[in-house]
Amino acid sequence: MRNAVSAVIAALAFGCATERPPQKQPAPGGAEAGATATKPADPEPWRAKVPTPGKPPELVIPDAIPKDERLWVPVDENVSFRPLCLCVSRGYWMNLLKVKKSGVLSRHRHPMPVHGFVLKGEWRYLEHDWVAREGGYVYEAPGETHTLVVDPHVEEMITLFQVNGAMIYVDPDGKTTGYDDVFTRIDKCRAHYATNGLGVDYIDQFIR
Ligand code: FE
Numbered sequence: 001m002r003n004a005v006s007a008v009i010a011a012l013a014f015g016c017a018t019e020r021p022p023q024k025q026p027a028p029g030g031a032e033a034g035a036t037a038t039k040p041a042d043p044e045p046w047r048a049k050v051p052t053p054g055k056p057p058e059l060v061i062p063d064a065i066p067k068d069e070r071l072w073v074p075v076d077e078n079v080s081f082r083p084l085c086l087c088v089s090r091g092y093w094m095n096l097l098k099v100k101k102s103g104v105l106s107r108h109r110h111p112m113p114v115h116g117f118v119l120k121g122e123w124r125y126l127e128h129d130w131v132a133r134e135g136g137y138v139y140e141a142p143g144e145t146h147t148l149v150v151d152p153h154v155e156e157m158i159t160l161f162q163v164n165g166a167m168i169y170v171d172p173d174g175k176t177t178g179y180d181d182v183f184t185r186i187d188k189c190r191a192h193y194a195t196n197g198l199g200v201d202y203i204d205q206f207i208r
Contacts, residue, residue, distance in 0.1 A: 112165030114140035121157030
């Protein structure tokens with residue numbers, strides 16, 4: 001009995017049995033068939049498994065909003081980003097942008113589209129009359145030049161951005177003052193992680 005209890009506890013602790021119990025097959029006709037016909041079939045994986053040479057491996061990040069503060073890479077006082085996918089093969093990057101202060105954060109032009117999803121707080125662009133609020137999605141068109149602002153009542157904002165190509169930083173007259181692309185983002189991550197204990201190679205796992 002004691003062994004049986006131990007076995008049950010062990011099974012629960014390790015996520016139950018290592019093998020799934022066999023599925024009951026419907027009987028050909030009769031009451032048994034009617035009773036089992038209501039059970040939906042298990043989903044089946046794709047069977048073909050055609051090899052795709054050069055396909056980068058999947059990237060799965062369980063803690064996209066990390067508990068470890070070291071993952072946030074500072075770009076300015078109280079402004080940081082958390083890299084998710086740095087896609088050098090396609091020239092874009094996915095990251096979370098976090099801002100913990102109000103004010104004008106960056107004025108920039110986009111040569112390619114940007115997609116954003118607001119996870120926390122809110123922000124807006126001086127050039128538009130809409131506000132990107134928690135739960136909202138934003139599309140930024142190629143050619144857009146705008147000035148990101150976080151208002152004083154916002155304690156913290158976090159937004160998921162997919163940025164294609166580059167961010168070109170400009171002054172109020174549109175004169176270029178700097179830029180970011182997936183490669184400068186990698187450089188910033190590498191430099192930050194090299195000094196905070198995560199290691200110079202830590203960023204490599206997010207590169208595709
Ligand atoms: Fe933008």
